[in-house]
Amino acid sequence: MAAKGIFAGMPWWVKWVAVPVIALVVFGGVILTVVGFVVNLLFKALLFVALVGGLIYVVRKFISGASSSRTDW
Template identity: 55%
Template sequence: MEKLLRGLPWWVKWIGIPVIALVIFGSLVASLISLVVGLLFKVLVFVILVGALVFVVKRVTSSGSSGNKRDW
């Protein structure tokens, strides 16, 4: 492979081959990026919801144990 690429101009190695690869595999790369971003978003929403649930439960149980409902 190195011998094959050695005789080619620089623009073929650094522009032509990556453009061909993006044309062929572009939709695959886009779908993988979309999958990763979607998964990260779902993880972030999960962490926020669990944190809110823990906060509410701690707030309710701490005010309930003291007998003072005015804080809630």
């Protein structure tokens, strides 16, 4: 309710343009740090999943290839 009183006599662009721009200038570094951290974490998680999936694929290929060669004897 207090915010409505503060912006009561102001033009629309103060509320919808100027205040968000000021917030981005003040908190821009923090926002970029948090977004960068989240993107970095998602990239590492995706890389981990891809490496584990590749390892499982290689091990299964190796085991199935080794077991089929043993049955050929």
